[in-house]
Amino acid sequence: MTQQTFVLNSFDGIDACLLSYTGADASYPFGEGARVYKVANKMFALVGESASSGEALSVTLKGPTVQNELLARDFLAINPGYHMNKQHWITVTLDGSIEDALLEELVAESYDLVFRSLPKRVREAMDS
Numbered sequence: 073m074t075q076q077t078f079v080l081n082s083f084d085g086i087d088a089c090l091l092s093y094t095g096a097d098a099s100y101p102f103g104e105g106a107r108v109y110k111v112a113n114k115m116f117a118l119v120g121e122s123a124s125s126g127e128a129l130s131v132t133l134k135g136p137t138v139q140n141e142l143l144a145r146d147f148l149a150i151n152p153g154y155h156m157n158k159q160h161w162i163t164v165t166l167d168g169s170i171e172d173a174l175l176e177e178l179v180a181e182s183y184d185l186v187f188r189s190l191p192k193r194v195r196e197a198m199d200s
């Protein structure tokens with residue numbers, strides 16, 4: 073997990089947080105407005121950059137199914153993943169209603185789930 077503290081309700085803040093993880097990189101495979109964050113070529117986050125159209129910035133993250141259901145029930149700004157498998161992904165609207173500490177936990181969990189799914193040799197190579 074990252075040791076730095078980020079202000080996550082801006083593109084620069086969420087971008088810096090996501091890129092702070094070992095081996096993380098970002099690209100636009102779906103075109104402008106959807107920045108995808110990967111580790112070892114596997115997606116762990118997607119930031120929807122549609123804030124210019126008046127909508128709040130959002131981040132889509134991977135998480136455990138039961139936790140995703142509970143979060144979507146308990147927070148208005150957390151919904152099943154937009155255009156994703158609704159059991160495994162959530163979309164968090166960065167409207168300031170979700171505390172940065174919780175969002176950092178969700179980001180860390182998303183990264184960890186994907187990182188742990190990588191082959192052992194890839195994980196070991198990234199750790200060294």
